[in-house]
Amino acid sequence: MSSLTDRYLAATLRAVPAPRRAEIADELRASIADMIDGRTDAGQDRETAEREVLTELGNPERLAARYADHRLQLIGPAYYLAWRRLLRLLLATVPIAIGALVAVLDAVDGDSVGSAIGVGVTTGIEVVVQVAFWVTLTFAVVERLSLPLHLPRWTVDQLPEDRPAGRGVPLADTAVSIAALVLLIAFLPWQHFRSWVRDDGGDHIPVLDPALWRFWLPALIALLVAEIVLQVARHRAGRWTWPLVGAKVTLDLAFAVPVAWLVLTDRLLNPEFVQRVDWLRDGANLDVVYTIALVAVVASLVRNTVAIAAQARRRAA
Structure with missing residues (x-):
């Protein structure tokens, strides 16, 4: 477990320009040590002195704003x-x-x-x-x-666990992302051979149009494999760099555009599967399914692009 001072420094340095982090880290660490020493010399135990000094310094985001000469005044510093x-x-x-x-x-x-x-x-x-x-x-x-x-x-209890400023991708996050991609890849052949809908002869009816296996499904699987490689690269880099952001946006677009086109041209779902599912044949339910799929694809694309670009910008600031 990192000390409170280390966690406080890490939380402060994340919000200051990268070129000044080393200088500010040395200056702030020395100031904190001097204030703690002053209290311990007066008879206070070191752990209590450290907590009180950091509490007096206040929220690290406010301290970082002062170091970066960033004025919190759109609404006002208090709010x-x-x-x-x-x-x-x-x-x-x-x-x-x-x-x-x-x-x-x-x-x-x-x-x-x-x-x-x-x-x-x-x-x-x-x-x-x-x-x-x-x-x-x-x-x-x-x-x-x-x-x-x-x-x-x-209070200092709200400080996040220390994580080096340049490396902030937990292994668990990468593992979850890769697991989700693997499950999605596995679903594509599963829905073809083990669909829960069967024909009169008891054979499984694929959910997606079998004609997509001629090109589109293998291409989408290749994109998902490339996404796994990208997640590994991000973990090794410890953050979203601008080249990784570019690769991520390219892969997302390469996946989202074909899926959207297949939905809009009514080529995604297997017609035989639609005919076997009564709910899909009822009224506009199939259009609703396609609409939800399109909104999900577009929303995911926009959200991912904005989120990773913001992370890359913060890291590079």
């Missing part, structure tokens, strides 16, 4: 971090959920798949604007009225 945390949480979930819901409802009402997706994307963008506006307005009013947020006071 900025709470505003940013809430806004990030809402923007990561609400627009996608509402946009997907609107797209599905439009498809159920009888609109075409393309029209439903367009409405869903437009709605999602509108929700982004509305969430950003109302959250910011609310915090601006709260600040002007000096209303207390009653947030819990920051």
Whole structure:
């Protein structure tokens, strides 16, 4: 287990420009040591002195902002971090959920798949604007009225476990990502040979159109294998570098575009499978399934691209 000082330094240095990290680390470590020594010389035990010194220094994000000369003033220093945390949480979930819901409802009402997706994307963008506006307005009013947020006071117990600034990809995260990719690869032949739907003779009916095995399914499997290699490369690099971001976005596009095209041209599902599943033949249910698939593909592509680009930018800052 790393010391509280090491964890505090790591949390601070993540938010300062990379060229200044070594200088700031030395300066801050020396200052903390001097303050701790001053307390221990006065008779205080070292562990208690360390906790009190770090608590007095305060939230490492605020300290990093001072070192980086980054002013937390969009809302104001007293409310900025709470505003940013809430806004990030809402923007990561609400627009996608509402946009997907609107797209599905439009498809159920009888609109075409393309029209439903367009409405869903437009709605999602509108929700982004509305969430950003109302959250910011609310915090601006709260600040002007000096209303207390009653947030819990920051303590050193909230520090994340130490992780080197340049290497931050846990082995467990990489293992989970690779396991999900392996399961997806395994599903493709499984659905062909072991589908849960059978014909009159008892033979399994593939879920996906068997004609896709001539090119598209092998190509998609190759892309998934390449994604596994990319995950291993990211783990070895310890972070998302810009070349890895470029490779990831390229692979995601190479996977998402064909899948979207197969959905839009009604070539993804096996027609015999659709005929055997009563629910898919009922009304617009097949369009709903295709709409959900398209929204999921597009949302995943956008979310992954934004997330890894943000991580790469933070690491390179």
